[in-house]
Amino acid sequence: MLKTHTCGELRASDAGKAVTLSGWVNRRRDHGGLIFLDLRDRFGITQVTISDDSELDLPNAANPSNGSGNSSSCTQAHEVASQVRSEFVVRVNGSVQKRPEGFENPELDTGEIEVIASELEILSEARTPPFVISGSQGDEVDEAVRLKYRYLDLRRPKLAENMRLRHEIVRFIRNYFYERDFLEVETPILLKSTPEGARDFVVPSRIHAGRFYALPQSPQQMKQLLMIAGFERYFQIARCFRDEDLRADRQPEFTQLDLEMSFVEAADIMALIEEMLIKLSAKISDKPVQQTPFPVMSYDEAMAKYGIDRPDIRFGLQLFEVTDLVRNSQFGVFKNAVAAGGIVKGVLFPQGADLSRKEIDGLIEYVKPYGAKGLAWIGLTGEAAADGTYPAESLRSPIIKFLGKEEIAGIVSASDARRGDLILLVADEEGVTNPALANLRLEIGARTDLISSDLLAFCWVVDFPLLEYDRDEDRWGAIHHPFTSARDEDWSILEQRPADVKAKAYDIVLNGWEIGGGSIRIHRSDQQMRMFQRLGLSESEVDEQFGHMLEAFQYGAPPHGGIAMGIERVVALFADAQSIREVMAFPKTATGTDLLLEAPSLVEDEQLAELHIAVREQEESAK
């Protein structure tokens, strides 16, 4: 080894020891005759002190080097030290010395000591890095630069810590399932494409001209087949691939904790994961879990109160509905929306009645990307009259002239507004109103500092609809995936009232992020066949795409179910990262490119020929 100790472990009790350290120069402080190097390795930082005069400071017994005298070796070390620059890789021989009284650095774990160098060797020189490695200045650097030099970005303390945290989390998860008799099984990366779900990444076959493998969107079918194989408890930290457009919390390849169990019900899977998350939180985070057992909310309740199936329950500001109140309103916006089958819901901006027009316009703009045409708003600037209605001077609103006194009183009552609050209303179809208000609620929460960054608010969302109607394709599609079982009592209405069928599915949500989801699966081939037919697949399509599953179900399939959790999202939440790129070693850009490797890239014509692939002219030249 080129080191006897790490740069993070020496303490006052090591004083007098002869040591060799190796690492990167975090920073150099050159005082002329005295040079300080902060030497950094993965484990910490140690101050190395190099003097050009051995007469001073150096304890006699300290110098470990053999024949060479203190004076000359220190001069050598000093000469080298004056050439050294940031991020040089060096090796130091020296002795550990307790720092003089008053010169300790409490910021460093090793701050009680310093290593007095007797020899210094440059193992590797370094160009000046494109951004500062030490400290946190690198956080501000343009992400394109950081991604191009990812190996330097990962050297920065923040990313290095994120990777360490990720390692700890994955290690904890693995141990948790090892201890509970789960079998870790690797499933193939080269699988078969299916039209359900996300777009597949596809891999051409050389041996079979014109045929393609698909990378797994998740190991869903494989893990169910493992249940049929009788493994009972399977898990895997699995890489998944989805060829869809990216977001801060979505990358084309990502990692899931994937697990499946036989002879279980939804409550068993939920209890298992809940215990894991509680223990994981306690182990790796200082933040308290807001509520245990985790609250369980139905999908309908989540949509009603939060407008979204992944509610952030760290704060209140629940949505309220006034559809019935304004059904016959004089205000056309409300009346027409309801008449067209829409809903009218709202959210409160606490103490927002005095917001400027500009600020309110800002809220309206905020809501537009979600399809809302606008926001109706009522500021409660005064008190109600004796009869419970609100006189005009108690309100600030462009729409009160269209609303009846009872309507206003009803809206105020439904919103639970107090004096000084601002009521914000959206009238539109459900698919617009809910997302618009859900996101507006988050925006208000952020603006009013209601969202604590020091809480872990887990919750379960259950009783999802099994199916959803796809207008474009004029058919019903699976919300989760086609293997999810309906609730027992709902199988009877699968064909007649598909919209009312609820699934045996559950999502786990943390601080408004969906971190995982799963379901109890169908394990009978007749039910699975019914499901495929409900999804509009013909018998031949089913046979072609899922015949293997149906066949497998005929050889003794145990009841089973499971869950998958997004590792990056979990780590990002624990790391307080805004994007999962911050917790991945080598992430891709928002357009799916790798700026370090410059992928995707063109390949040789011979390679294409081998794969029986011809690239269309115009698309090739467009690149």
Place this chain on the structure above:
RNA sequence: GGGGGCGUGGUGUAGCGGUUAGCAUGUCGGCCUGUCAAGCCGGAGGUCGCGGGUUCAAAUCCCGUCGCUCCCGCCA
């Protein structure tokens, strides 16, 4: 597929129709034996992403394009 934001020395930024393109940091040189974001002195470093247009004059206004990013659609 659509919309928004950003792009100025290595990095972070100011400037937003006429400036020798400012500042900080880094970097290079000098001084310096107790610093730990060391300090002091001095220097170098910029096709203002790229292309086109408007104008007497463009970093600045307009159009296009590329890159990064956020969001909608898409995606569990």
